[in-house]
Amino acid sequence: HRPALTDLEEARALLARSDATPGQPTTKVALRFLALTAARPGEVGGLRWDELQDLEGRAPTWLIPRERMKMAREHAVPLSRQAVECLLAIRRLTGRGRLAFPNLRSVRSPMSENAMGYFLIRLGYRGRHVPHGWRATFSTVMNERFPGDRAVIDLMLAHSPKDRIEAAYNRAERMPRRRELAQAWADLLLFGAVPAEALLEGPRKAPQRRHGDEE
Numbered sequence: 001h002r003p004a005l006t007d008l009e010e011a012r013a014l015l016a017r018s019d020a021t022p023g024q025p026t027t028k029v030a031l032r033f034l035a036l037t038a039a040r041p042g043e044v045g046g047l048r049w050d051e052l053q054d055l056e057g058r059a060p061t062w063l064i065p066r067e068r069m070k071m072a073r074e075h076a077v078p079l080s081r082q083a084v085e086c087l088l089a090i091r092r093l094t095g096r097g098r099l100a101f102p103n104l105r106s107v108r109s110p111m112s113e114n115a116m117g118y119f120l121i122r123l124g125y126r127g128r129h130v131p132h133g134w135r136a137t138f139s140t141v142m143n144e145r146f147p148g149d150r151a152v153i154d155l156m157l158a159h160s161p162k163d164r165i166e167a168a169y170n171r172a173e174r175m176p177r178r179r180e181l182a183q184a185w186a187d188l189l190l191f192g193a194v195p196a197e198a199l200l201e202g203p204r205k206a207p208q209r210r211h212g213d214e215e
Contacts (some may be wrong), residue, residue, distance in 0.1 A: 004133030008142040020179040022203040033086040038138035041113035066185040078179035080186035
């Protein structure tokens with residue numbers, strides 16, 4: 001029931017506005033990475049570098065431990081090329097610490113959902129889209145384009161099947177197809193977008209208005 005954009009063009013426009021708006025690089029990269037992985041905001045905020053496997057290899061994967069998952073079981077997230085680019089970019093800023101996206105006030109604490117949420121509000125999306133909404137965006141867009149992959153898409157979202165038959169089916173990792181869909185989603189969402197490294201550049205805060213300045 002959280003606010004979410006469900007139109008691909010609107011989702012692209014949101015990220016384009018995020019890319020062009022002054023802000024903290026960690027917040028902007030985290031928001032893009034969140035959109036690409038369709039993970040939960042708390043999972044992204046708490047991402048540790050040691051949870052990543054084969055990051056610069058042929059099968060990059062984010063392995064989220066069970067204690068950080070809502071359903072209390074380990075979850076593997078196949079990473080698209082663009083998601084890897086986000087991590088390699090932000091590693092330049094946070095790679096010496098334990099967390100990929102630390103809190104701005106304490107590198108030992110994870111980024112809060114509020115950091116991304118407030119940024120979305122500043123972008124003009126109050127009541128229209130929240131960080132958790134990327135899961136609904138991903139689900140809607142991908143189910144429309146790949147209706148035969150509904151079970152695989154649910155698996156990517158770490159949804160718990162409602163019946164035993166489907167639960168037994170979803171025990172299969174289906175990783176090759178999940179990796180294909182993750183890349184297809186990334187290509188759709190970031191079509192024409194600037195590289196992740198560009199998010200590290202530019203002003204980090206909006207300029208302060210002075211008395212008498214024009215809008």
